[in-house]
Amino acid sequence: MEKRFWLDCWAEQRIGFHLPEINPHLQRHWDGLAVPAGGRVLVPLCGKSLDMLWLREKGYEVLGVELSDIALQDFSRENELSLEWSREGGFASACCDGLTLLKGDFFHLQARQVGELTAVYDRAALVALPASMRPSYVEQVTRLLAPGAAGLLVSIDYPEGAMAGPPFSVPAAEVMALYEDAFEVNLLETGDVLKANPRLAEKGIKYLRKQVWGLRRR
Template identity: 40%
Template structure:
């Protein structure tokens, strides 16, 4: 799975991963992150998600990254915000007051470019990546966000019935990826009958809280 795969999905409007509404687990559990208004929330592989508009409406500031530039442009159009566009290495940055979205490869994003963030909201990144890329993504995310707390939403389903993306990511794998950095609190399991091409799935919301660094 490479960049061309995702560009093709966007170009052909095969974006079933794009929810047309605010994610309800974000709505119900965002306060578990303990953020004050004005804090920065990082949304990796954000697309043009409606969750960003909602986070902004709650008084948070938002940073994100999305591979497909047209999705970033559409996001700002939906927000009715005029963005300042700059080139930073292989990435483009679309920014305005309280929002900063990078366009390009998430692995090209550095901590210096991203700057400080107070929390991560990951609904569409970890589950979008195949196994070998998840193993690369998790330590990269930890590095660029400096172990910021996460609200992580994953799907669980029978892997024999459906191949990703999205991929089924369960607790044992999350512990392998993040166990040294975070303590885990399962906030909710939401059963979604016939959700993924006729396959039953469960959406699981996790709060990942940083462990003290030795």
């Protein structure tokens, strides 16, 4: 997806992907990953996800990376964070109490800019990217994570061509193909969530499966 697409989404507030509550899959599965307390969690393509605050509450240091200034300004204002921005290596960054936000293109982030990361949380990041960008995204995640790092990935899967993404359908076989060289991959949960998305059901989509994956960097 072109950067312009996402910047326009934020400018026009077309952000149906944003959840006004903590993601239930995160709450259900995070503890099972046994990420050490105090670990540093990467949240790529973070938007203004409240999940970052939940992870911080759990005692992790959170590093959110996002392209859109509007997303990060909204996140800061809506959650009454007092952020001071500075600029380093193509990224603007702001820190406050266990939370660091980097504004810029995730694909340009260098390992030396992020320090050691012990986990990644991906909700609506991999599936926000078209197929051509997914291998580079997974390579970038792999490069940034320390060996042994854990991950939680939420993906979706629907019949090919049933709708124009994002979100894109990323079938289980593709998740395995993308991650299995560098990660142990475990399917933690799967289920059809079409009923909970009546707008998509009305479009005649036959199924909409959500998969939750546990990852462990080799």
